Structures are given as C-alpha cells and as structure tokens.
Amino acid sequence: MTTDPAGTTPPFQNPSEARAPLLRREYLLPFILLTICFPAWAVANNMTDPLVRTFSRVFTMSTFQSSLVQFSFYGAYFCLAIPAAILIKRYTYKTGVLVGLGLFITGALLFFPASRLMEFYFFLMAIFILASGLSILETSCNPYIVAMGDEKTATRRLNLAQAFNPVGAVLGTMLAGFLILPKINPLTDEERAVLSMAEIREIRSEELAAVMGPYLGMAVVLIFLWLAIAFVRMPKASDAGPSINFSPTVRRLIKNRHYSFGVVAQFFYVAAQICVWTFTIYYVADIVDDGGGEPLIGFLEATGIIGLVQGIRLIQPDQVMTGETVAGIYHVCALFVFLVFRFVCTGLMHIIRPSAMLLVMGVLAMVLSVVVMSSPNLVGVLALICISGCMSLMFPTIYGIALQGLKEDTKLGAAGLIMAILGGALFPLLQGALVDAWGAPLSYVIPLICFVVVSAYATFDLKMKRTL
Numbered sequence: 001m002t003t004d005p006a007g008t009t010p011p012f013q014n015p016s017e018a019r020a021p022l023l024r025r026e027y028l029l030p031f032i033l034l035t036i037c038f039p040a041w042a043v044a045n046n047m048t049d050p051l052v053r054t055f056s057r058v059f060t061m062s063t064f065q066s067s068l069v070q071f072s073f074y075g076a077y078f079c080l081a082i083p084a085a086i087l088i089k090r091y092t093y094k095t096g097v098l099v100g101l102g103l104f105i106t107g108a109l110l111f112f113p114a115s116r117l118m119e120f121y122f123f124l125m126a127i128f129i130l131a132s133g134l135s136i137l138e139t140s141c142n143p144y145i146v147a148m149g150d151e152k153t154a155t156r157r158l159n160l161a162q163a164f165n166p167v168g169a170v171l172g173t174m175l176a177g178f179l180i181l182p183k184i185n186p187l188t189d190e191e192r193a194v195l196s197m198a199e200i201r202e203i204r205s206e207e208l209a210a211v212m213g214p215y216l217g218m219a220v221v222l223i224f225l226w227l228a229i230a231f232v233r234m235p236k237a238s239d240a241g242p243s244i245n246f247s248p249t250v251r252r253l254i255k256n257r258h259y260s261f262g263v264v265a266q267f268f269y270v271a272a273q274i275c276v277w278t279f280t281i282y283y284v285a286d287i288v289d290d291g292g293g294e295p296l297i298g299f300l301e302a303t304g305i306i307g308l309v310q311g312i313r314l315i316q317p318d319q320v321m322t323g324e325t326v327a328g329i330y331h332v333c334a335l336f337v338f339l340v341f342r343f344v345c346t347g348l349m350h351i352i353r354p355s356a357m358l359l360v361m362g363v364l365a366m367v368l369s370v371v372v373m374s375s376p377n378l379v380g381v382l383a384l385i386c387i388s389g390c391m392s393l394m395f396p397t398i399y400g401i402a403l404q405g406l407k408e409d410t411k412l413g414a415a416g417l418i419m420a421i422l423g424g425a426l427f428p429l430l431q432g433a434l435v436d437a438w439g440a441p442l443s444y445v446i447p448l449i450c451f452v453v454v455s456a457y458a459t460f461d462l463k464m465k466r467t468l
Contacts, residue, residue, distance in 0.1 A: 039168025046172030067432035072124040074425035076131035084139035085415035096140030103133025108219035115212035143414040159346040162396035166339035175214040183210035262402025265457035271423030272450035283440040285323030295378040334388040341392035355461040362455030365390035369448035376441040
C-alpha cells in the first residue's frame, strides 16, 4: 500500500495499484498449475477435520485423544516450514513444489497399509508425512504466487489463487461427509464395549476402508499434477543460492513488528479455522443426538438442500439422518459459504483495503462466536456457518500483508508464516479438552479469543499505514 500526500490512507486502494497488472501473460499456465495446488491441499485439510470425530468412534477414544489427528497434521507444518525455506533457497520454488507434492502423494498412499493394520498411530504417521508435503507445498506456492508480478498487486494475486482453495475445501468436506462419516457404524462406545474382538475388528475394518478410499483416489490425481508441473517450463522467480543467512534474517524479521505481529495473527487465525471446522461435526451432531435435530433437518428441507443432496445421490432418500449425516451436510454448507465469500472478498479488494476488510470480518466473527456459544440450536448452527464467510479472506490477507516489503527476507518470512500453522495443531487439543469437559457450544470460546487477535492485527496495520 502507499500513503496519500497528507500521510493518511483511506480504506480504498490507490489508483496506481488498481492499474498495476495482476499477472503477466507468460505466467498464465504456471499460475494455473500452481493454483490447482491450492484446492488440492484444501481437499486434504478438510478430509482430515472430520477424522477427529471418525477416529473417536472407530477407536473408542476421547475427543482429546482423537484431536491428535490435528496435532500430527498441523505439527508437520511447523516442523517442515524451515527446511522448505532452505530447500527453495538452495534450489527453486519449482523444486519445493515437486518435493511437497511428492510427500503429499506418499502420505495419501500410506492410508492403505494403515487401514489394513488398523492402528491409530499408523494413521498419525501417514497424516504427518502427508502434511509434511503440504507444509513444503504451501511454503513454496504462496510466495511463488506473490513473486509472479508487481508487489502492489501481490495480495490480490494471492487472494485470487487462494480463492480456489475453498473449492477443494468443499470437495474434501463432501468426500468426508458423504463417503466417510455415513459409513461409520452408529454403535456407541458402550455398545461397542460388549462386542467380541472379532466383531470389533470386522466393524473397524469396514470403517477404515471408508477412510482409505478418498485418500487413495486423491493420490492418483496428484500424480498427474506432479507430472504436469515437472514437465512445464516454470518461471524461476527465485534468487536461488547456496544458503540462507539464517541468523541475520531472523533478527531482521523479529524486529519487524509488522511481520512478527502478522505471524502471531496467522497462528491464531489458523487455530480458529481448524477449531471451527473440526468441531462443527460435534456441535451439530450433539444437537441432533440430544433431540434438537428437527429444526435443523427442517431448515435443510425448507431450503431444498436435502433434496439437492439426494438428487446428486450423496445420500439416499430413505437414509436415516444421523447426527453425523446432518453435521456433514451443514459442514458442506459452511464450506460453500466460505467459497462464495472468498471470491466476493477478492473482488472487493480491488477497491477496499485488505486490512479494512480483515477488521470488519474479524469483529463480525467475534460476534457470531458469542451466538454459537449462547444458542446451541438452529440459530447457533447458522451463526457457525456464517463464521466461515468471515474467515474466507483471513489467511491470504494476513499472509500478503505480513510479507509486504520483506524483499530478500521473503522466503524465510514465508516459512515463518507457514510455521504459524502450528496453531492448528495446538488449539484443537485445547478445544477438544473443553468439549469433553463443557460440551461443544462453550468450547467455541477458543475461536472467539483467536478472532480478537486477528482483529487487533488488522487495526495495527491500518494505524501503521496512516503513520508511514
């Protein structure tokens, strides 16, 4: 962003920024291939969220224990971000993308032996390897997109690429909601406890086969994407060299308050997103299981959503509407809201400052979180869906704002922002413990706190730009 002659910046883009080209023509095909990676990793992200509920049923464990799925997934992001930055510094962004996709494919394929062994911790290993690939992939793709053009349009360009992330999020949620969750046996923990080991193994084998299928299909598709990127000429857009001046760069980044606060904001945003989506299944399913499902099902019928889902054969007309099934449908609705708002917000950023939009959405998400906590019914469920609309612009906007002006420190700076995804590993454990202790509604105090931090960063950026 630039300031006006008076030293103040209104919430509208500078005309020179609006005229700057979003993307050079020769970068179109590479941009498209990289953009495909965004929905690809979103599929994995959103297929993983419901696994917390799935594994708690399959392996008869507490919410806290099954939340280790998210700890393994987002913990891998933290562990691999710095190695990814070193890799793309030593070689190129393209190398990072290919290595990331390779690990992504390997982790997805490991779901096959994991389902055969029927051991929870083997699944955690497969998830860790898969997410390690995603960490390298995101550390490479996000700054790669930023580097493909004028810095003035970098945030808009990244938002455009990230706008396709919700497409994968919707697909991943649908795969989990209609191919995995409905195939989980509805037997409670108490009912499973009286079964013989042979009966338990038979049920568990069927359930884990349902988990395995979408991951193997995803691996096959990703192999073709890997080959396409490997054989297409990609722009270098990288100052590759033998090493990163690690300590001086880290010191500069820490002293840069605008960047360091951005890392903190990203940490809390990712924590909020993963918590909101992971425990949507619990929030909705518990309402249905406690006898409050009639208004929720009635709303889906009145809006034609159930008819649509049945029409495309995702559920059968005579299928019993269990808590997990209803929760899966509402989860998909939330992702559709996320998808629509991502494109809307990307378009509005042509005229409205990203940080101004970030502040509005952050405050609205705080209000909606309070509604979710205080109204565990249809009103609360609709508020929970609306939170997804608020979150739609947050990750790429924080990312783009925080990287502004870093120049030669961009690669390590990008790694720091990917390491901030650690919030998605830690906070679901905390919210899972709160679900066990207080129930799903009150556990949404965690996202509420996170949105306070995001709003504070937006305010900081707005004030900082006025004083430049």
